[in-house]
Structures are given as structure tokens and as C-alpha cells.
Amino acid sequence: MHVSFFHLMPWTYLDQPPREWPAPNGMFDPVKGKALYDDYIDTLAFAEQCGFDWAGCNEHHFSPYGLMANCNMVGSALTQRTDTIKLAMLGNLVPLLNPIRVAEEYAMLDVMSGGRLVAGFIRGVAHEYIAYNQNPDESRERLREAIALIMKAWTEPEPFGWEGEYYQYPSVSIWPRPYQQPHPKILLSASNEESAEFAGLHARYKPMVGMTLIANLDVAARCLDTFRRVSRANGFDPTADDILIGHQTCIADSDEEARELMRKGLDYFNVMLMQSLRDAQRLVIAKSRFFSNEQQSQGFVNKLQQLRQTPVEELIEAGSILCGSPETVVAQVKRIKAKLGHGHIQMNMKIGDMPDAAIRRGMELYRDRVKPQLEDL
Amino acid sequence: MGDPWDWGTFREEQADLPTGTLHYARAGEGPPLIVLHSAAGPRPSPVMHALAARHDVHMLTAPGFSGTPRHRGVDDIAGLARMVGSFLERFGKPVDVMGESFGGWLALRVALHFPQAVDHLVLEGPAGLREEQPAPGVPRIFAREATAPAAGPYLDANRAAFAAYGGGVFDAELAGRLGEIQARTLVLMGTEEEVIPASTGRRLKAGIPHSHLTYVYGAGHGLEYDAPERVGPLIARYLERGEAFLVRQAS
Numbered sequence: 232m233h234v235s236f237f238h239l240m241p242w243t244y245l246d247q248p249p250r251e252w253p254a255p256n257g258m259f260d261p262v263k264g265k266a267l268y269d270d271y272i273d274t275l276a277f278a279e280q281c282g283f284d285w286a287g288c289n290e291h292h293f294s295p296y297g298l299m300a301n302c303n304m305v306g307s308a309l310t311q312r313t314d315t316i317k318l319a320m321l322g323n324l325v326p327l328l329n330p331i332r333v334a335e336e337y338a339m340l341d342v343m344s345g346g347r348l349v350a351g352f353i354r355g356v357a358h359e360y361i362a363y364n365q366n367p368d369e370s371r372e373r374l375r376e377a378i379a380l381i382m383k384a385w386t387e388p389e390p391f392g393w394e395g396e397y398y399q400y401p402s403v404s405i406w407p408r409p410y411q412q413p414h415p416k417i418l419l420s421a422s423n424e425e426s427a428e429f430a431g432l433h434a435r436y437k438p439m440v441g442m443t444l445i446a447n448l449d450v451a452a453r454c455l456d457t458f459r460r461v462s463r464a465n466g467f468d469p470t471a472d473d474i475l476i477g478h479q480t481c482i483a484d485s486d487e488e489a490r491e492l493m494r495k496g497l498d499y500f501n502v503m504l505m506q507s508l509r510d511a512q513r514l515v516i517a518k519s520r521f522f523s524n525e526q527q528s529q530g531f532v533n534k535l536q537q538l539r540q541t542p543v544e545e546l547i548e549a550g551s552i553l554c555g556s557p558e559t560v561v562a563q564v565k566r567i568k569a570k571l572g573h574g575h576i577q578m579n580m581k582i583g584d585m586p587d588a589a590i591r592r593g594m595e596l597y598r599d600r601v602k603p604q605l606e607d608l
Numbered sequence: 609m610g611d612p613w614d615w616g617t618f619r620e621e622q623a624d625l626p627t628g629t630l631h632y633a634r635a636g637e638g639p640p641l642i643v644l645h646s647a648a649g650p651r652p653s654p655v656m657h658a659l660a661a662r663h664d665v666h667m668l669t670a671p672g673f674s675g676t677p678r679h680r681g682v683d684d685i686a687g688l689a690r691m692v693g694s695f696l697e698r699f700g701k702p703v704d705v706m707g708e709s710f711g712g713w714l715a716l717r718v719a720l721h722f723p724q725a726v727d728h729l730v731l732e733g734p735a736g737l738r739e740e741q742p743a744p745g746v747p748r749i750f751a752r753e754a755t756a757p758a759a760g761p762y763l764d765a766n767r768a769a770f771a772a773y774g775g776g777v778f779d780a781e782l783a784g785r786l787g788e789i790q791a792r793t794l795v796l797m798g799t800e801e802e803v804i805p806a807s808t809g810r811r812l813k814a815g816i817p818h819s820h821l822t823y824v825y826g827a828g829h830g831l832e833y834d835a836p837e838r839v840g841p842l843i844a845r846y847l848e849r850g851e852a853f854l855v856r857q858a859s
Contacts, residue, residue: 389821
């Protein structure tokens with residue numbers, strides 16, 4: 232089993248939730264922000280010493296939910312702080328961005344890190360389409376074309392032009408080109424049926440898929456089956472290693488301590504960080520074809536609502552989170568693996584405002600007592 | 609013209625050449641544009657109609673295609689190129705030449721052997737440079753079935769004519785002499801191309817001194833039918849502006 236350490240880089244100094252999204256940035260204190268970036272980058276670098284396979288981060292806009300408007304900047308810092316751990320950008324919100332710039336920045340990260348980039352091509356959550364003023368209806372088709380364009384930019388040895396539906400570039404030849412050949416490992420979302428099928432249709436690039444915010448293991452298993460089936464129909468047979476399952480994770484010395492830490496962290500996460508996002512998300516989902524049908528839209532909204540209202544014990548049971556002593560967490564991982572057949576876990580350990588000392592302790596417990604038990608799994 | 613297509617303003621004309629009578633369809637006014645067809649034979653695609661709005665389009669029928677007789681001594685791609693070269697003499701100045709698939713191969717040969725006769729060269733999924741074996745299975749020609757043209761009455765005969773001129777081979781002489789081609793060249797390849805190997809586009813871009821390789825997203829081999837709304841304006845822009853087609857203009 233491969234295990235990633237993921238960081239959302241949340242803002243932890245809120246004593247009341249922002250009244251709206253976008254959150255007024257007067258609430259952001261740059262001096263405290265500088266200290267947070269230092270701590271968070273230290274923590275991500277520490278993940279290498281704890282034996283995690285990847286250090287992961289992602290992109291969000293206009294909110295205390297996450298302080299990475301561009302996760303490639305954090306990835307860039309990590310190229311200078313780490314030697315072996317893979318740097319997983321999970322990922323750039325490609326339909327919102329200039330795909331050529333994404334190709335270039337990812338290639339820079341890959342070369343600067345000596346081939347350690349994992350390149351996420353992510354559609355993003357709905358409200359980000361307000362942030363960058365892009366049409367949510369076009370999000371999936373933009374993603375599809377942008378991926379094709381980025382792969383060309385990475386692999387074409389000669390300058391080329393691109394005449395697309397959404398993107399036109401008369402002459403492209405990125406410098407640098409990526410370190411990994413023929414191209415960096417890419418990761419797509421399989422968090423719902425539509426995304427899982429979309430990922431399977433990209434079989435020619437042998438993508439990994441990632442799935443987070445699991446609310447129900449049976450639903451998750453069906454999405455992964457869709458990915459595997461569509462991939463095989465298109466000539467790629469994914470292995471366990473090609474499937475990453477993300478969990479909010481708390482490892483502590485005892486089950487009780489872990490659950491208490493998780494409860495408090497989730498309180499902050501759900502109220503302070505998530506509350507103002509929800510209205511904006513709902514607005515986009517209701518007023519666009521961000522999801523292609525009502526069932527997918529409602530499924531997403533219901534899932535978030537369910538996750539928000541569910542006690543820690545039930546979240547563990549549902550396979551949403553990993554929480555407990557090292558031995559308990561190992562048992563939880565084994566149970567979920569038996570159901571989903573994945574070979575890669577992503578641990579998001581900074582839940583809300585959970586104290587950094589507790590996270591460091593959790594990372595050490597992972598190193599000493601969880602990792603050895605998962606190596607042969 | 610005995611086929612199911614809408615030829616619009618195209619009319620049949622012919623020219624007497626030393627090797628025989630050359631048939632062609634002609635429409636539009638403006639700078640001459642010589643069009644060399646694919647192995648399917650000449651067809652009035654939406655792109656042809658669009659180009660006829662600003663060019664004097666001459667869509668030549670290679671002898672032996674679409675029920676026309678073969679020409680004396682015109683037995684291979686070099687012979688075809690000589691025949692096209694003799695037709696180009698009548699313009700008295702360099703003209704733009706474009707070719708699709710088989711016609712792209714022929715257009716490359718024309719540009720190689722008659723550098724003074726060719727101004728811009730536009731190639732759509734050009735044949736003639738297949739070094740590797742084709743992938744197993746039947747390649748898909750059109751990525752968008754809904755807009756694919758109806759099969760014409762000469763489809764089988766035209767494929768036989770294509771085979772008689774050498775078919776989908778590797779033209780080693782051409783490959784070795786790409787550096788001699790002086791025409792400014794635009795190569796179009798669909799991102800869903802299954803007939804022509806991807807190496808063709810790269811080889812042409814690397815080999816022809818003044819060349820551009822542009823991928824048409826979502827299009828297969830049948831570029832003019834899969835993405836006419838992008839292919840037509842792109843070619844028109846290139847023919848009008850030359851190298852400056854790289855520079856974006858106010859829309």
C-alpha cells in the first residue's frame with residue numbers, strides 16, 4: 232500500500248465563519264499567514280522523513296478553506312526541501328487556467344524535482360467557476376480539451392499549433408519539457424460516476440484516479456468499477472496502484488484521543504471553513520450544468536450534507552475517515568481496501584484547526600506503527 | 609456530377625495537357641487555389657465551399673479517379689506531380705496548393721519538383737510517409753459520424769486508382785528531400801487521426817524549412833468534415849496572411 236500525506240493549508244484563526252463566499256480577505260492576517268506557510272511547508276517536508284510516498288496539495292480560491300491559490304508554488308518550495316518524496320499536485324484546476332501555463336509549470340516542477348511530479352488534472356469544485364468567471368457548463372469539455380493539449384505540449388518534439396474548440400495556440404514548444412518520459416504520471420478524479428467514466432476514457436494516458444469525501448463504500452466501489460470497466464474497454468487495465476482513496480485522517484496514541492481531535496477539527500472544518508462555500512456551490516450547481524443531470528447534482532449536495540451531519544463513529548464506519556490509534560487505523564485501512572481494492576491512500580491530516588503538534592504526532596505514529604503494517608498490504 | 613453531394617457553385621471544367629485531358633471542378637473568385645483530393649476522390653466539403661468564397665478554387669481530378677481516364681505515361685506519384693506541374697504553368701505565377709491525404713502526398717511532390725510554381729502549401733493528414741506498419745484493425749476516418757459525407761459512386765474505383773499510384777507507402781525520396789521544399793507549408797493533423805501515423809506531422813515539421821504543424825482538436829483523418837468550422841477559417845487565414853497567421857488579430 233502506498234500512502235500520501237496531503238495538506239489543505241487551511242486558515243486556522245477564525246472565531247466565526249465568513250458571512251459569505253468569497254470570504255472578505257480583511258480576515259486574513261499576512262503576518263500570521265507567513266507563519267502558517269512556514270509551518271505547513273515544514274510539515275509537508277517532514278512527510279518525507281516519515282516515509283510517506285507523496286506530499287500532496289491542491290488549489291482553492293477566495294477562501295480560508297485552503298491557502299493555495301496555486302499549489303505549484305508550494306510544490307516548487309518542496310523541490311528544494313525534499314529529495315525522494317513524490318510531489319503530488321492534486322491538482323491544478325485546469326479548465327480555469329491557461330493549459331499551456333499548466334503544462335509549463337508542471338514541467339518545471341518535474342524537472343526541478345528530478346521527475347517526482349504527480350500531475351493532477353482536476354475540474355474543481357463548483358464555486359471556483361465564479362472565482363475565475365468561467366462557464367460551469369463547459370467545465371468538463373474544457374478539461375477534456377486541456378488535457379489533450381497539455382499532453383501534446385509535454386510530448387511533441389516539434390513546435391505545433393493547436394486549433395481547438397476552447398483553446399487556440401498558433402505555435403507551442405514548452406521549455407522545459409518534463410523529466411519523466413514519456414510524460415509525468417497523471418491523476419484524474421473518480422469521485423462520481425461521470426468523473427469515473429471520464430477518467431476511463433483517458434485510458435491512452437494510463438491515468439491514476441483519486442476519490443475523496445467518500446460517504447458510502449458501495450457507491451465508491453461502483454464508481455471505481457466504472458473506471459476499471461471503461462479503462463479496459465479502451466485498452467488500459469488499471470492496477471490497485473492506480474487508485475487513490477483520500478481520507479481525513481487522525482492517528483493518535485489512543486482511539487479516544489484521536490476521536491476527540493477529529494471531532495474538534497471537523498467542527499472547525501464544517502462550520503468555519505465549509506459553511507460559506509456551500510451556498511456558492513449550491514448556486515452554481517443549481518444554475519448550471521456543472522453536473523450533467525439532477526441525480527448527479529443532488530448526489531453531490533446530499534453527500535456533503537450527510538458528511539457534515541454524521542458523527543465521527545459513523546464516518547469511520549462509512550469509510551470516510553481514518554481515525555484512531557495506529558492499530559485501529561490499520562484495521563480501518565484493511566477493511567476499506569477489501570471493499571475498494573485500491574493500492575494508494577491519501578491521508579489529509581490537518582483537519583480544520585487541529586493543533587500542528589497533534590499532526591506531527593500522528594505522522595510519527597504513521598512512520599513507526601502504521602506504515603510497517605501496510606507495506607505488504 | 610453523378611454523386612450525392614452538393615457542389616453548389618462548383619462547375620466542371622477541363623484542360624488539355626500533353627498527357628491527356630485533366631478534369632477539375634472550379635468555383636469562386638480571387639487568388640487561385642489548387643486542391644488535390646484524397647483517395648476518396650474529389651468532394652465538395654464545407655471547407656471547399658468556404659474557401660471558394662475568397663479563392664478561385666480548382667479541385668483537380670487525378671486521372672483515373674471518379675471515372676476519368678488515365679493519362680499517357682502518368683503511372684506513379686512523380687508522374688502525377690509532373691502532370692500537375694504542367695497544369696500550373698498556365699497561371700504564370702506561384703499559386704497556393706493544398707492536398708488532403710493522398711493529395712497531400714501529391715502536393716508535397718509538386719512543391720518539391722516545381723518550387724517556382726507553388727506559393728503556400730497546405731497539407732491535411734498527408735499520405736506518403738508511412739514508415740511503420742498500420743495499427744491493427746480498420747482505422748476510423750471520421751471522428752464525427754454525424755457530419756461524415758455519403759460514400760460516392762466511385763469510392764471503390766478511386767481506392768483502386770490510389771493503389772495503382774502507389775497507395776499508402778513510404779516515399780523515401782520525398783522523405784530524404786523535404787529540406788528542399790521552399791514553399792511555406794501548413795500541416796494539419798487531427799488529434800483523433802487514425803489513418804496517417806503521427807510521425808508524419810513531426811517529420812514534415814522537422815524537415816520542411818518554413819513549416820507549421822497544427823493539431824485540430826477532436827478531428828480524425830477527415831478534417832474537412834470533422835471540424836469545418838475551424839479548418840476552413842484556419843486555412844483561409846494562413847493563405848491570406850502567410851507567416852503572420854501566427855499573430856492574433858482583433859476579432
